[in-house]
Amino acid sequence: MSDSRLKRIGVLTSGGDAPGMNAAIRATVRACIYHGVEPVAIRQGYKGLIENALEVMNARSVANIINKGGTFLKSARCEEFRTKEGRAKAFATAKAANLEGLVVIGGDGSFTGAMYLEQEHGLACVGVPGTIDNDIYGTDCTIGYDTALNTVVEAIDKIRDTATSHNRLFFIEVMGRDAGFIALNTGIAAGAEEILIPEQENNIDNLMTELQNSGRAGKSSSIIVVSEGDASGGVFELARTVEKRCPQYEAKVTVLGHIQRGGKPSCFDRVLASRLGVAAVETLLGGESGVMVGVRDQQVVKTDLDRAISKQNMIDSHLMRVAKIITV
Structure with missing residues (x-):
């Protein structure tokens, strides 16, 4: 009433x-x-x-x-x-x-x-x-949330075209300072090889092992989706570390930032x-x-x-x- x-x-x-x-x-x-x-x-x-x-x-x-x-x-x-x-x-x-x-x-x-x-x-x-x-x-x-997911997936799909064309490893940072919902869902939807979120303890050695396994499986490029709140030291530090330890990869970083908030x-x-x-x-x-x-x-x-x-x-x-x- x-x-x-x-x-x-x-x-x-x-x-x-x-x-x-x-x-x-x-x-x-x-x-x-x-x-x-x-x-x-x-x-x-x-x-x-x-x-x-x-x-x-x-x-x-x-x-x-x-x-x-x-x-x-x-x-x-x-x-x-x-x-x-x-x-x-x-x-x-x-x-x-x-x-x-x-x-x-x-x-x-x-x-x-x-x-x-x-x-x-x-x-x-x-x-x-x-x-x-x-x-x-x-x-x-x-x-x-739903609009942001679609925006991120569209961006990752486009980045993957470049990754596969140049045998590159792309670290893509998405929003989510305290929560990994965007990273987890878009990582699955866009076929990311690795997904790093705040709710899960991530170890650089584990990441390196996964990348090496991917290489042995014949993958020449990879997409890694990283939530901005991930505790691995930051997306740029991650990229530098991987390049040092996996020189076969050319690591690139894309921070999607506020593009995720905009749009219809x-x-x-x-x-x-x-x-x-x-x-x-x-x-x-x-x-x-x-x-x-x-x-x-x-x-x-x-x-x-x-x-x-x-x-x-x-x-x-x-x-x-x-x-x-x-x-x-």
């Missing part, structure tokens, strides 16, 4: 951008309108909430954005919001604007801010997971973002807050913000075994 007391709901994006954030904003705004609630967009995340960068939206305000990457509301780091005084300013803006609920689209840092805002000032907040890393607990997939969101991400934007609004209207909406087994589920922040999605051990088997 909707809580008829809620008349105005704010929406912001915070943290790193992810493809599909615009679709989530669009769904949030239109769900508000559908339920007779006035949607208010907050530009530049929590910084905009402190500085009163608010704008009342209508259905046409979010037209033609579902297919665009990034976030048209923009995102910004805000050190001031990390302080109690800064959050008090943000709440004062929200109160003056008669905001009775807030939809926060972002990652764990964004959710931490939402949790504090609710605990310290009582502003009802619901989180929507938007990050390419897929490291948020409480959802099978985060908004932007995939169909999967557009649908996921639309589902979660609607779910966030209806959660607030149902009188719930302090939660993140996500999807488990194709069903929308809710997870307390503190659990979504403190716990972490775990790498699928079966998938790691699959990767080991198919790289022989």
Whole structure:
């Protein structure tokens, strides 16, 4: 049942951008309108909430954005919001604007801010997971993850053409400072010979053994996908070490970097973002807050913000075994 007391709901994006954030904003705004609630967009995340960068939206305000990457509301780091005084300013803006609920689209840092805002000032907040890393607990997939996977696989496929043409060994660094979801899945999908992720202890001697076995098996080129959080000393150091110990290889490094965050969101991400934007609004209207909406087994589920922040999605051990088997 909707809580008829809620008349105005704010929406912001915070943290790193992810493809599909615009679709989530669009769904949030239109769900508000559908339920007779006035949607208010907050530009530049929590910084905009402190500085009163608010704008009342209508259905046409979010037209033609579902297919665009990034976030048209923009995102910004805000050190001031990390302080109690800064959050008090943000709440004062929200109160003056008669905001009775807030939809926060972002990652764990964004959710931490939402949790504090609710605990310290009582502003009802619901989180929507938007990050390419897929490291948020409480959802099978985060908004932007699927698009990032497709971007990385396309890039690796192109790099492999060069690798095979020149008998080269390519180390490809992908995003994932604390989680290896992108590296593991794209490594399997692109047929990488080795995959190095933070969740797995990697030894340079083991890597050398695998490369030597690959050489004996007749492989003249290899693709090694490395998560940026891998503890092997960094992708450039890895390449230097391999060149010294395997002079038959010409080692090259490609850091895909922020290309992984950009581009048009995939169909999967557009649908996921639309589902979660609607779910966030209806959660607030149902009188719930302090939660993140996500999807488990194709069903929308809710997870307390503190659990979504403190716990972490775990790498699928079966998938790691699959990767080991198919790289022989």
